[in-house]
Amino acid sequence: MSSTPDQVTPEAEAPAPQEDVAASNLAIIARQAIVDQNRAVYGYELFDRSTAADSHTAASDAALLFNALSYAGTEALVGKKTVFINCTHDSLAGGHLELIHPEKVVLEVPPLPESATQEEIDQRVPALQALRQRGFRLALNQNALRKPYAAWMPLASFIKLDMQAFKPELAGPLVKFASTHSKATLIAEKVETAEQFKLMSDLGVKLFQGFWFATPSLVKATTLRPSQATIIQLINLVRKQAETSEIEELLKKDPTLSFNLLRFINSSGFGLSCEVTSFRHAVMILGLKKLFRWAALLMTTSRADGSPPAVGQTAVVRGRLMELLAAELLPPEECDNAFVVGVFSLLDAMLNVPIEKALESVALPQSVTDALLHGTGVFAPFLALTKACESGDDVMFAKMADELHLSNRQVNWAHLQALTWAENLSME
CATH class of the missing domain: 3.20.20.450 (EAL domain)
Known part of the structure; x- marks a missing residue:
């Protein structure tokens, strides 16, 4: 350290x-x-x-x-x-x-x-x-x-x-x-x-x-709501007309918030002719006025305690770690997708439905769904390595790090930063 x-x-x-x-x-x-x-x-x-x-x-x-x-x-x-x-x-x-x-x-x-x-x-x-x-x-x-x-x-x-x-x-x-x-x-x-x-x-x-x-038992509850504190942060950013990048950073903090936004903006009711697959694109398409209205509506339907903290915290760490690992090997535009893979890899746990069903209501790039649904494609080894860091699986850790040509020091440094980043988010 x-x-x-x-x-x-x-x-x-x-x-x-x-x-x-x-x-x-x-x-x-x-x-x-x-x-x-x-x-x-x-x-x-x-x-x-x-x-x-x-x-x-x-x-x-x-x-x-x-x-x-x-x-x-x-x-x-x-x-x-x-x-x-x-x-x-x-x-x-x-x-x-x-x-x-x-x-x-x-x-x-x-x-x-x-x-x-x-x-x-x-x-x-x-x-x-x-x-x-x-x-x-x-x-x-x-x-x-x-x-x-x-x-x-x-x-x-x-x-x-x-x-x-x-x-x-x-x-x-x-x-x-x-x-x-x-x-x-x-x-x-x-x-x-x-x-x-x-x-x-x-x-x-x-x-x-x-x-x-x-791996929770299946229940009928299929709604996913962010914490009210996070929604209030979003509303405050919109009211002060914050930069798109600042709003994007808030969306990265809470996987439930970003999931709801992407699901909403790609719904048939919103009427877009193209799919929105990134947080930045969603904010720019929606605009501050509609973003404010959406956040206010979400506020009225959210629980005070948000999603189970252990699951949400793990999802945020996964997203940040995958983003940092991808930055070592992939073009910058792919880092956001890497973050999405990590964050959404626990949607089944947060929604209490199979991952296939969870992803039906949100538009994602094919490379993202390939990793989440089939464990294939460019992001699959990054996700496997991230899970190995999380579980302490030394065999899988060594295998995936070798496959990606990443040193133990590179991976562990990124993991420590991801843990630090996620913990600081939860303390804000």
């Missing part, structure tokens, strides 16, 4: 490799949201993207934690949310923990190797107790539910249950056992389907991690 926070700005473009002096000092951090039952972000688990998964050490733990919590006061990366950090047992004894405020983080404590004796497991208890006494919260995984770890259980603030590691019929007994033997908050992780989410939610689990929100 750059040595001074102002070296990473929301509007900064990814620097060319030969000019990238600050980037060589970056602590490359990815994050995955932990959400509640309403899909609101509770916290973020952070990953060190500059270190291979099998090279996880006390030193890399220290670097990740220190940089994450010192960078811009964590505001640009995680806002005011709880931070979850994977730790080794060596790093739990590190002096770097003295540099941070315990209330800012949850330390994820791994089990010891299978070969560990009961004595070795019990010997770790005083160190864990000391961390708790200093104010740190500890997260254990489901291996800690085994009998040898009974002394660890009362120290846990969180217990993470891996949905890929047990059969559905074992969910009930696991939740009951964990709830009986600890006061920890349970987190269902690697939740990939709506059925898994419902199963754990019905059992009383309150927090979830994974991509469950990207």
